[in-house]
Amino acid sequence: MxxxxxxxxxxxxxxxxxxxxxxxxxxxxxxxxxxxxxxxxxxxxxxxxxxxxxxxxxxxxxxxxxxxxxxxxxxxxxxxxxxxxxxxxxxxxxxxxxxxYDIDELREWSRWLFRHKFEKPSLQGLPPLVKRAFNKYNLEDIIFFRDKIMEIENRKIANFFLLALMRAASKVTYAYKDGAVIKIIKKPTPPFRPFYRRIVKRMIRDLKRMExxxxxxxxxxxxxxxxxxxxxxxxxxxxxxxxxxxxxxxxxxxxxxxxxxxxxxxxxxxxxxxxxxxxxxxxxxxxxxxxxxxxxxxxxxxxxxxxxxxxxxxxxxxxxxxxxxxxxxxxxxxxxxxxxxxxxxxxxxxxxxxxxxxxxxxxxxxxxxxxxxxxxxxxxxxxxxx
Ligand SMILES: C[S@@+](CC[C@H](N)C(=O)[O-])C[C@H]1O[C@@H](n2cnc3c(N)ncnc32)[C@H](O)[C@@H]1O
The missing domain is CATH 3.40.50.150 (Vaccinia Virus protein VP39)
Incomplete structure (x- = not known):
């Protein structure tokens, strides 16, 4: 050949x-x-x-x-x-x-998540980089919601809210990805809870828009x-x-x-x-x-x-x-x-x-x-x- x-x-x-x-x-x-x-x-x-x-x-x-x-x-x-x-x-x-996803189920869990009143979580044990990456109040909100999400037994649903939380956190962080390094640049940030809620809403709407x-x-x-x-x-x-x-x-x-x-x-x-x-x-x-x-x-x-x-x-x-x-x-x-x-x-x-x-x-x-x-x-x- x-x-x-x-x-x-x-x-x-x-x-x-x-x-x-x-x-x-x-x-x-x-x-x-x-x-x-x-x-x-x-x-x-x-x-x-x-x-x-x-x-x-x-x-x-x-x-x-x-x-x-x-x-x-x-x-x-x-x-x-x-x-x-x-x-x-x-x-x-x-x-x-x-x-x-079942959109109605997501809506129900969203109501459940945002029904809870804020309780101050401990920030002890978090790596220094994480502490520097957020203003203290935002970080407390993020940890509070993360811990609440962990209570959701259905992993599919929990992961949806966790990804939404990650997305919201990425918008209020002081940490910028600059090539291979993280730079900390302080800036004004919106109050976290309403902001996170808007992102959850938008993501649920996204699911309706996709075929x-x-x-x-x-x-x-x-x-x-x-x-x-x-x-x-x-x-x-x-x-x-x-x-x-x-x-x-x-x-x-x-x-x-x-x-x-x-x-x-x-x-x-x-x-x-x-x-x-x-x-x-x-x-x-x-x-x-x-x-x-x-x-x-x-x-x-x-x-x-x-x-x-x-x-x-x-x-x-x-x-x-x-x-x-x-x-x-x-x-x-x-x-x-x-x-x-x-x-x-x-x-x-x-x-x-x-x-x-x-x-x-x-x-x-x-x-x-x-x-x-x-x-x-x-x-x-x-x-x-x-
Ligand atoms: C260029 S990115 C691919 C991005 C993807 N096309 C997209 O649109 O999201 C390469 C990916 O390969 C992953 N990766 C690196 N080494 C790998 C390996 N040995 N096996 C499987 N994935 C690997 C990296 O973590 C990274 O997510």
């Missing part, structure tokens, strides 16, 4: 640049319950579903689920979906957004490098975006949400998940990788992505497609072409890689002044042969 060539068509589609960001979701009910800077948009998910001709009985997988845009996109179209996410906070947000179709949606707290819960040949398409190479580690800026709303005990599973090796030995890394003389962090990244790609190949049905959004890695002395390298690894695994769409080009600088080059963000398309 002649050796297959790796020659994807590189197509310039800069008009789609905004679609691979969270921005178009900002005005979409339910999608916008949590602003996730690293997310992509519902319109991107739907565009890919149309391209792959996904119908109602099909299954979509997003192994880097984030806050759930892909599964919510499935829910709107009545398509089945599986999501895997390593971070319990993001998984909690995704699950709360994709849940089916969801029946479908099966499954999520796992897990690792994309080792999708133990997904069977071979199970999914018809993968729509996803992994963390980007050499991007600052952003999960630490969610420390306040993690400790206040999920309880610090839940922080630990993340660390133990990262670094787990796949049980089955993955095929050996392709030799072209070592010829590229990549920085060690890039080698680690592509080793992980090699595992993820192998897993995607395993779980896809023959004929199944992948759309993977990824940006190039910026290093002080060079730009690493993640899209091409991932495409080439996919090709070595057996995928066909027909096209790579370049959707963004950004000037990359060192110390904000010295130009390193122009970094691409792309959609890599792959297809498992029939």
């Amino acid at each position: 002649p050796k297959r060539r790796f020659r994807p068509k590189i197509v310039e589609r800069l008009e789609l640049g905004e679609l691979v960001t969270f921005v178009p979701n900002k005005n979409l009910p339910v999608y916008n319950w949590f602003y996730f800077k690293e997310g992509f948009s519902r319109d991107f998910v739907h565009m890919m579903m149309d391209r792959f001709k996904i119908g109602e009985d099909d299954w979509i997988l997003d192994p880097f689920l984030g806050t759930g845009t892909t599964l919510l996109g499935c829910k709107e179209r009545g398509v089945n979906g599986i999501g895997i996410e390593v971070n319990p906070l993001f998984l909690f947000i995704a699950n709360t957004k994709i849940t089916d 969801f179709q029946p479908s099966t949606l499954i999520t796992y707290l897990g690792d994309a490098r080792r999708m133990t819960n997904v069977s071979d040949d199970e999914v018809d398409a993968v729509i996803t975006s992994p963390p980007y190479l050499n991007k600052i580690e952003y999960t630490r800026v969610y420390e306040i949400e993690m400790t206040l709303f999920l309880g610090s005990d839940i922080v630990n599973p993340i660390r133990s998940y990262i670094g787990l090796l796949p049980r089955k030995k993955t095929r050996e890394l392709p030799s072209f990788l070592s010829d590229l003389d990549l920085p060690p962090v890039a080698m680690d990244y592509f080793t992980d992505m090699w595992r993820v790609l192998n897993e995607m190949y395993r779980v896809l049905t023959p004929g199944g497609s992948v759309a993977l959004v990824v940006a190039e890695g910026i290093f002080p002395d060079r730009i690493v072409e993640s899209d091409i390298i991932i495409g080439r690894m996919a090709h070595e695994i057996g995928f066909r890689v027909p096209e790579i769409w370049v959707v963004n080009r950004r000037v990359a600088t060192r110390n904000r002044t010295i130009k390193i080059g122009v970094a691409r963000e792309s959609i890599v398309f792959m297809k498992k042969p029939k």
Whole structure:
């Protein structure tokens, strides 16, 4: 058999640049319950579903689920979906957004929640960062409501109010996420109780505004490098975006949400998940990788992505497609072409890689002044042969 060539068509589609960001979701009910800077948009998910001709009985997988845009996109179209996410906070947000709710029941619980008179909770034992992140009265209100919510036995309902509380808290906090760090900037804030109540009302109204179709949606707290819960040949398409190479580690800026709303005990599973090796030995890394003389962090990244790609190949049905959004890695002395390298690894695994769409080009600088080059963000398309 002649050796297959790796020659994807590189197509310039800069008009789609905004679609691979969270921005178009900002005005979409339910999608916008949590602003996730690293997310992509519902319109991107739907565009890919149309391209792959996904119908109602099909299954979509997003192994880097984030806050759930892909599964919510499935829910709107009545398509089945599986999501895997390593971070319990993001998984909690995704699950709360994709849940089916009884609106009357939510209204009843809302009346119950706001019926209670304020009782001053103790702020002892809260981490210093959390105390600095709010004015004292707001923080007391937040803790008071959080503890009341914990009395709701129905987890679905409790999580809805908890996410609303997180959303309200994010609007009155002094903490700003600035890249990888949290900055404290004091500002005037509204009285918390009426503000929180308005957010709950708006979120209930959001549910009325959305038209969801029946479908099966499954999520796992897990690792994309080792999708133990997904069977071979199970999914018809993968729509996803992994963390980007050499991007600052952003999960630490969610420390306040993690400790206040999920309880610090839940922080630990993340660390133990990262670094787990796949049980089955993955095929050996392709030799072209070592010829590229990549920085060690890039080698680690592509080793992980090699595992993820192998897993995607395993779980896809023959004929199944992948759309993977990824940006190039910026290093002080060079730009690493993640899209091409991932495409080439996919090709070595057996995928066909027909096209790579370049959707963004950004000037990359060192110390904000010295130009390193122009970094691409792309959609890599792959297809498992029939
Ligand atoms: C670029 S974001 C995806 C955002 C998502 N498309 C959205 O719109 O919300 C990458 C996500 O992958 C998650 N992640 C990182 N490593 C992972 C792993 N090994 N397995 C599963 N998820 C992982 C991160 O926590 C993050 O939520």
